[in-house]
Amino acid sequence: MIVSLLLTLAVYNLDPVLDVPELKGAVYSATVQALDGTVLYERNTDLRVVPASNQKLISCAYALATLGPDFVPKTKIWKQSDRIVVESMGDPSLTYAQLFQARKDLHLDGRLPVYVKQAYRIGVPDSWEVDDLPNRYAAKVTAFCFDQSAFEVWSENGRPKLIPGSFGVKLVRDKSLGSGKTVYDPLKKILRYSPTLPKSKIRLDTLALPDPDEAAASVLGRRFYPVTTVPSRAPDLVIKGKPLPEILKTCLVNSDNNMAENLMLMATAKREDISDDPYGHGRERVENFLFETVGVDPADIRYFDGSGMSRHNLVTSRAIAKLLQWANNQPTAPLWKSCLASPESGTLKTRLKGIDFHGKTGTLDMVVSLSGYVKNAKGEAVIASLLLNHFKCSSVKARDIADAFMKSIAETNDGPSVALFYGYEPRHSDPLNPLVDWNWFGGSDHHGGPSRSWSDRGTQPTHAGLY
Incomplete structure (x- = not known):
């Protein structure tokens, strides 16, 4: 038995993948284990680091366990x-x-005023970076919203048009902007645009x-009013959102931040009134779920937001592995795995081709x-x-290393994978290649860089909480 275990550990010697110049001075945590929890490889497994969008694994597992697979x-x-009254406990699919x-x-x-009772109204989550706020991936978090708040x-014909409407955003022509550029300030509700926009119809x-x-x-x-009560009679209309499995899949495959925040808060609001301190209640509930239900060591995690946008989130690879092991042992395991990203789809569209992988990506500045x-x-x-964490190379190269790590595992049979010995050689990817990170198209974001396509609304540039 001991000999067998030693052989297994030898097969998963992944040090050569991580001991590369690109990670010199970096901080990282790595864990590989069998489905039964047997450790096959570990490196700094108890080191807490920033998870980026791997945080969504935690939030979505918590939502599935709390709301149940049949939740709508x-x-x-x-x-x-004299009024319209709305009650929303949260629906990011509306x-x-x-x-x-x-x-x-x-x-x-x-013409009637609209009185809205909602389970939570966060606005901007604390610790999110201000320069991200114009972007769809950093939209304010409210229970009542549509199109993921975007x-x-x-x-x-050379003129700007806001779809599906302006919603208080004022358009201002700005001659100082270069051709085709726009600059948006969500706090002032002003969108400045170049006098020379494309004549063709383009997003x-x-x-x-x-x-x-x-x-x-x-x-x-006509006007919005927050309230805490609703009529005692049955509602005149009920809008049903998408089933929870569909929401989870969209959130995890496309790495949708708005959906992740809402899922965590919706699940917490199911159990108690969280209106006085939504994130306070949410953090406590999620950590209790991890410690008491999943069996994660309390020293292994600091949960701060639902999506991973916050750099206040800290977690070990051991805790993530423990969560994935727990999820695999639940009756909902097939559903759970079907909601994860896989090669050639979502944020893995151009990655891990030919590898049987189901999981979650994550990127922030200096985090993969x-x-x-x-x-x-x-x-x-x-x-x-x-x-x-804390690498100096580009995020593209760091993702190449992460991919090589998974490929090495996938190629392992009776002996070490060839990938362990070829000497890690990052591919020479153009960081602006539309097939590398996200889908680009004409236009500019608020930083003056290219804009993201609507088909990839869950993604964002490397200066923010990327998938």
Whole structure:
């Protein structure tokens, strides 16, 4: 038995993948284990580091365990003689089209005030960086919202157009801006645009709504008022969101920050009134879930937000591996794995081709993470978590190292993988290649860089909480 274990440990000698110049002076934590928890490889396994979007594994596992696989979010609407009343416990899948249809179904003329009771109204989560706030991936967090709290900027005949509406955002022509550029300030609610926008109809950017709940209320009526009570009678209309498995898959595959924050808060609000301190309640509930249900060592994690945007999140690779092991032993394991990212889809669209991997990516500035289930050459599934911090190389090269780590496991059979000995050689990727990080198209973000496409709304540039 001891000899067998030693042989297994030798097979998963992944040090050559990590002992490369690009990681000199970096901080990282790595764990590989069998599905039963047997450790196959570890490196700084008890070191707490920033997880980036690997945080979403925690939030989504908590939401699935708390809400259940059959959960469907609902938005309730009452039409009174003098007002419209809305109750939202959170639904990140709610769309503008659904709200507009509700307006038609209830024969609303848009003149009545809208009173909204919502489980939480965060605004900007504490510790998020201010320069990220214009972007869709850093939208304010509110229970009542639509289209993940985002709107689009289009150019049509050389003029800017906001879709599905302006929602209080003022357009200002700015001659100082270069051709085709836009600059958005969500705090002042001003979008400045270049006098020379494309004549063709083209989407320029996807940005964060300045006030998501007020924007949602404006679809139904004239003015937004927060309230704590709703009519005692049955609602006149109930809008059903997408089933929880669909929301989880969108969140994890596309790395949607807004969905992750909402999922964590929705799950917490199911058990208690969290309106006085939503994140305080959420952090306590999630950590209790990890410590008491999953069995994570309390020393292994500091949970701060749902998406991983905050650098106040800290976790060990051992804790991530423990969570993945626990999830694999639940009745919902097949559903859980189907919600994870896999090669050639979502944030793994151009990565790990040919590797049987299901998991989660993560990137912030100087942070790259990759964790999940990977099958080796024998067809045996193992759990692997690699969290890289404080490297000086580009995020693209750091992701190459993370990919090499998983490929080495996948190629392992009776002996060390060839990948362990070829000497890590990062591919020469153009950081602006649309097939490397995210989908680019014409236009600019608020930093003056290219804009993201609507098809990849869950992604964001390397200066922020990337997938």
